[in-house]
Amino acid sequence: MARATGLSGFPEWLPEGRLVELGVLDVVRQVFELHGFTPIETRSVEPVDVLQSKGEIDKEVYAVRRLHAESDEGDGLALHFDLTVPFARYVVEHAGQLDFPFRRYQVQKVWRGERPQEGRFREFTQADIDIIDADELASHHDAEMAIVMAEVFINLPALPRATIRVNNRKLLEGFYRGLGISDSAVVLRAIDKLDKIGDAKVRGLLVGAGLSEETADRVLALAAIRGSGAEVAARVGDLGVEHPLLQEGLDELVAVVDAADRVRPGAVLADLHIARGLDYYTGTVYETTLEGLESFGSVCSGGRYDALASDGRTTYPGVGISLGVTRLVSLLLGRDLVRSTRKVNSAVLVAVADETSRQRSDAVAQGLRARGIPCEVAPRADKFGKQIKYADRRGIPFVWFPSEDGDTVKDIRSGEQVGADTQTWSPPDTDLWPLLVAANDDKGAS
Amino acid sequence: MARATGLSGFPEWLPEGRLVELGVLDVVRQVFELHGFTPIETRSVEPVDVLQSKGEIDKEVYAVRRLHAESDEGDGLALHFDLTVPFARYVVEHAGQLDFPFRRYQVQKVWRGERPQEGRFREFTQADIDIIDADELASHHDAEMAIVMAEVFINLPALPRATIRVNNRKLLEGFYRGLGISDSAVVLRAIDKLDKIGDAKVRGLLVGAGLSEETADRVLALAAIRGSGAEVAARVGDLGVEHPLLQEGLDELVAVVDAADRVRPGAVLADLHIARGLDYYTGTVYETTLEGLESFGSVCSGGRYDALASDGRTTYPGVGISLGVTRLVSLLLGRDLVRSTRKVNSAVLVAVADETSRQRSDAVAQGLRARGIPCEVAPRADKFGKQIKYADRRGIPFVWFPSEDGDTVKDIRSGEQVGADTQTWSPPDTDLWPLLVAANDDKGAS
Numbered sequence: 001m002a003r004a005t006g007l008s009g010f011p012e013w014l015p016e017g018r019l020v021e022l023g024v025l026d027v028v029r030q031v032f033e034l035h036g037f038t039p040i041e042t043r044s045v046e047p048v049d050v051l052q053s054k055g056e057i058d059k060e061v062y063a064v065r066r067l068h069a070e071s072d073e074g075d076g077l078a079l080h081f082d083l084t085v086p087f088a089r090y091v092v093e094h095a096g097q098l099d100f101p102f103r104r105y106q107v108q109k110v111w112r113g114e115r116p117q118e119g120r121f122r123e124f125t126q127a128d129i130d131i132i133d134a135d136e137l138a139s140h141h142d143a144e145m146a147i148v149m150a151e152v153f154i155n156l157p158a159l160p161r162a163t164i165r166v167n168n169r170k171l172l173e174g175f176y177r178g179l180g181i182s183d184s185a186v187v188l189r190a191i192d193k194l195d196k197i198g199d200a201k202v203r204g205l206l207v208g209a210g211l212s213e214e215t216a217d218r219v220l221a222l223a224a225i226r227g228s229g230a231e232v233a234a235r236v237g238d239l240g241v242e243h244p245l246l247q248e249g250l251d252e253l254v255a256v257v258d259a260a261d262r263v264r265p266g267a268v269l270a271d272l273h274i275a276r277g278l279d280y281y282t283g284t285v286y287e288t289t290l291e292g293l294e295s296f297g298s299v300c301s302g303g304r305y306d307a308l309a310s311d312g313r314t315t316y317p318g319v320g321i322s323l324g325v326t327r328l329v330s331l332l333l334g335r336d337l338v339r340s341t342r343k344v345n346s347a348v349l350v351a352v353a354d355e356t357s358r359q360r361s362d363a364v365a366q367g368l369r370a371r372g373i374p375c376e377v378a379p380r381a382d383k384f385g386k387q388i389k390y391a392d393r394r395g396i397p398f399v400w401f402p403s404e405d406g407d408t409v410k411d412i413r414s415g416e417q418v419g420a421d422t423q424t425w426s427p428p429d430t431d432l433w434p435l436l437v438a439a440n441d442d443k444g445a446s
Numbered sequence: 447m448a449r450a451t452g453l454s455g456f457p458e459w460l461p462e463g464r465l466v467e468l469g470v471l472d473v474v475r476q477v478f479e480l481h482g483f484t485p486i487e488t489r490s491v492e493p494v495d496v497l498q499s500k501g502e503i504d505k506e507v508y509a510v511r512r513l514h515a516e517s518d519e520g521d522g523l524a525l526h527f528d529l530t531v532p533f534a535r536y537v538v539e540h541a542g543q544l545d546f547p548f549r550r551y552q553v554q555k556v557w558r559g560e561r562p563q564e565g566r567f568r569e570f571t572q573a574d575i576d577i578i579d580a581d582e583l584a585s586h587h588d589a590e591m592a593i594v595m596a597e598v599f600i601n602l603p604a605l606p607r608a609t610i611r612v613n614n615r616k617l618l619e620g621f622y623r624g625l626g627i628s629d630s631a632v633v634l635r636a637i638d639k640l641d642k643i644g645d646a647k648v649r650g651l652l653v654g655a656g657l658s659e660e661t662a663d664r665v666l667a668l669a670a671i672r673g674s675g676a677e678v679a680a681r682v683g684d685l686g687v688e689h690p691l692l693q694e695g696l697d698e699l700v701a702v703v704d705a706a707d708r709v710r711p712g713a714v715l716a717d718l719h720i721a722r723g724l725d726y727y728t729g730t731v732y733e734t735t736l737e738g739l740e741s742f743g744s745v746c747s748g749g750r751y752d753a754l755a756s757d758g759r760t761t762y763p764g765v766g767i768s769l770g771v772t773r774l775v776s777l778l779l780g781r782d783l784v785r786s787t788r789k790v791n792s793a794v795l796v797a798v799a800d801e802t803s804r805q806r807s808d809a810v811a812q813g814l815r816a817r818g819i820p821c822e823v824a825p826r827a828d829k830f831g832k833q834i835k836y837a838d839r840r841g842i843p844f845v846w847f848p849s850e851d852g853d854t855v856k857d858i859r860s861g862e863q864v865g866a867d868t869q870t871w872s873p874p875d876t877d878l879w880p881l882l883v884a885a886n887d888d889k890g891a892s
Contacts, residue, residue: 006539007523010489014543015550018485033879034815036792036822040464043456043569044555048513061513066506066559067494067524077453078513093452097460099789099839101825104461109490109555113512123489138825140804262805263812343545346482358586359708366709369480376482379547379584393545433479 009114009122011326013333019340021125021329023436025107027155028127028323035148037105037129042086044109045077050089060112062122079111083128084280084302084320088309091132091316100316101133101141107325118334119296119327128302130320132309137317139252142284142304143259145321149288149300150260150267152323158338158438161291164260164300165226165271168253168284171236172275174246175222179215187211191223192275195297223273228261229254232270249283256284282306286321290331299328340434342395347427348375348409349391350400355381360402367422368400374433375400388412397431455560455568457772459779465786467571467775469882471553473601474573474769481594483551483575488532490555491523496535506558508568525557529574530726530748530766534755537578537762546762547579547587553771564780565742565773574748576766578755583763585698588730588750589705591767595734595746596706596713598769604784604884607737610746611672611717612702614730617682617695618721621668624689625661633657637669638721641743669719674707675700678716695729702730728752732767736777745774786880788841793873794821794855795837796846801827806848813868814846820879821846834858843877 006012013021033039051061062079080086083106091098107127116122129148131141146164153162172191176184190205199220206216218239225235233254236246253270260268276285281303288300302321309316332338348368350361361377368375376396378387384401391399391412400409400420409425410417426432452458459467479485497507508525526532529552537544553573562568575594577587592610599608618637622630636651645666652662664685671681679700682692699716706714722731727749734746748767755762778784794814796807807823814821822842824833830847837845837858846855846866855871856863872878 007489007491010491012487012489012536014540015484015486018487021487022485033791034818034820036790036820038461038465038790039468040461041458041467043453043458044557045453045456045569062510063513064508064510064525067509069559079510090458094460103790103822111490111510113515123491133825141825263808344482344484344549345479362709372480374480374482376549379579379587 009116009120011121011123011330013329016340016343017329017333019343019434020332020338020436021325023338023340023434024156024325024329024332025125025127028107028152028325029105031148031152031155032105032127032129035103035129035144035151037103037148040087040090040104040106041108042080042083042090042106044079046080046086046089048076048078051078051081051085060114062111062113081112082110082278083108083126083322084130084305084308084318087128087130087132087320088305088316088318091309091318092311095134095311095314095316101131101137103129103131105129119324119330121326121330124324124326127323127325128320130318132316132318134314134316137304137306137319139255140259141319142252143256145284145302145319146256146260146268146286147263149286149321149323150264153267153288153300154264156338157436159290159332160293160337162267162288162299163291164268164286164288165274166253166256166260166268166284166286167270167272167274168249168256169276169281169303170245170283171249171253171272172222174243174249175236175239175241176219178241178243178246179218181211181215181219183209187219188275189277191219191273192277194223194273195294226269226271226273229257229270232257232272236272252283276301276303278303280305280308284319293331293335296331297327299324299331336439338436339439341430341437342397342434344376344394344396345374345434346376346394346396347373347431347433348398348400349387349396350375350377350402351384351387352378352381353402357381357402364400364402364407364422368425371422371426372432373426395434398427455562455566457567457569457776459775462786462789463775463779465789465880466778466784466882467771469784469786469880470602470771470775470778471571471573474553474598474771475551477594477598477601478551478573478575481549481575481590481597483549483594486533486536486550486552487554488526488529488536488552490525492526492532492535494522494524497524497527497531506560508557508559527558528556528724529554529572529768530576530751530754530764533574533576533578533766534751534762534764537755537764538757541580541757541760541762547577547583549575549577551575565770565776567772567776570770570772573769573771574766576764578762578764580760580762583750583752583765585701586705587765588698589702591748591765592702592706592714592732593709595732595767595769596710599713599734599746600710602784603882605736605778606739606783608713608734608745609737610706610714610732610734611720612699612706612714612730612732613716613718613720614695614699614702615722615727615749616691616729617699617718618668620689620692620695621682621685621687622665624687624692625664627657627661627665629655633665634721635723637665637719638723640669640719641740672715672717672719675703675716678703678718682718698729722747722749724749726751726754730765739777739781742777743773745770745777782885784882785885787876787883788843788880790822790840790842791820791880792822792840792842793819793877793879794844794846795833795842796821796823796848797830797833798824798827799848803827803848810846810848810853810868814871817868817872818878819872841880844873 283304285303287298306317409420729750731749733744752763855866
């Protein structure tokens, strides 16, 4: 696999792995931009107190400090742990210069001091879309998030089928209140552990937190519900709990799943055991699993946050969803699902007959590049057999031979060699740039 | 300008500024890839001792540590201050899985704890190309670095004319030795300050370091030389200093400048006052100035490092050059040189007549996106005038009106409205995506 070793939790890819990652990022960017999201980046650091006031992850933050800082130089900065909290800060800081609703995408590294394990890193790249409005944000954007991400997954080659699972915090909160539970946060945290520790242990946690056995069973019965909008509405109704907040959340959930189903049938599912750990979500929440790799965890998560961004006078409600790019790429590479058709960008190696004619080879390369054909010139005027081997090792499909008698170009896979002119010759479209293909797909292999 | 305020030294752009930065990065990537450079990324952190052993910048490094680390948890990590040192470490670490010579490009953020000032940041993006070989690296790559970067500058719109200035450390070292100077490092450091403090003060530093007045004058006379390969060779000869290392460096310098001049006449200049602060350079060094903005400093620098990457058995000599993307973009934005033709990616806003027909507008948008046309759907079913204003504020050129009687699309700049079908209609090429244009260019302005 194209994974390099080194510092645990700080992954680095070999060139062929980075080509896969860039291929994924190109799909992500293309889909986000076609949907009218505007790119921004935020700085990598935030004041520690900004990060600590959001969510329960202060233990996992990396503090940053000049190595030779004066002892009284208390910058109090830390690397951001996600892109949502910095984005909320950015919106409040620059609200006067932004147009609302503001549709942005953001692809950046984030850092968490967690214990590294498969798919879990200390440094990793996220790709987020969010829509934030001033005062009020239309509810149809909740479905839009899931629809855009479903399009990303459909456009990634050789990916196992992705299911975006949706729930709603109001539904859960309303259900718990309808059952007479006062501290719903404790129940939410227990439900969030279902995938890790299973039903029986979660039931133990709930009873330990003071719930009656019957109440615990109904909490678990709710968490077991998944399906289409209509299915979920019927099964929640069957549980016989009533609360206005429950109904509000259920209506929102059904609207999201139905709207997504119309555009991308089957890509989005209501799943009432999704809770999400972060504190700031207030309504819709998302997680995404890959078929057959459910235990790998969510590769794309997010939710609605109505109160995260506020300057005291105006509140900016938002909804967003975040693709775990590093996690996804580590899966694609680690399970050998996807590869790049070659290890370098060059489609052509221009051979060099001897060092005195290097200029002529350089001119060929410039002629090809001017027509958008990526190429490189042989670094040494070795025997041609050795130059062909240079191309072969990297998967470069064509070798160009400049000659007084007329240039030729050789497809080193078939051995076919033809006369060629830099002004007219082009490689086949599938050979122009490295492409992502299923790892078991022989197309373009050298 | 599209610059946001906030933490000093940690720049953030408004969306229209980020579109300019992305436009620059797209040009950079396209040129690098056409020249057959392969992308990699390295982790953002390195062990402090790896960073401290290279160059004189340990004071400027940001240490990184888990906020609630155990007191004995001495990770000793810091954020990288450039991309060359991590790349050298990466090459040594993964040498067995790389093909040499290895041509890579790398676009990432780096961090330095410097005092922020115009064009100088604590967090900034660099775009580097390097070629590293095992044991020996062909000298023609030194010219290639300058040629590739010259192509980047030529492809950036509205940029003042860039001059890549080249010198050679061997030439300087040989000249100083020929003059009988034993500690050339002190002289190099003084020469490196010429732009900042001027001739007279540098002369004072040299004499203060023990050079005779006559020797100091000859050091300054060498530093005053600039021109083409032939010009520089003649003028260095006139100074009458002889040393084998001087001749070797001069030959290398002339070869670089002559080779670059053949491909990109006038883009590359020999300039013997370029010294470069970092310790690891051993031959060719580069700096780049923009016409009329020389005081802004170098926007693109690098050099040859023959001994930076070594595992004790094999040494991997390299040559590289680094574009200061954040510095360049801060200049383009701060001096109002370049802008994006609009503030968002969408070329089309699809209007919504009323909330019950939102699905129909969504379908129009999906139809356009399937044909590669970026668009968004109006967030609210406001009066059409208000929806047109939504597009106008963002610079979206077209508004699409779905209708039972046949859809129409309106160019809101000209007011022209025509019948349209999602299967056939396209915007003009120049309207499809936001483009970088000279800020005083009215093309595409709304």
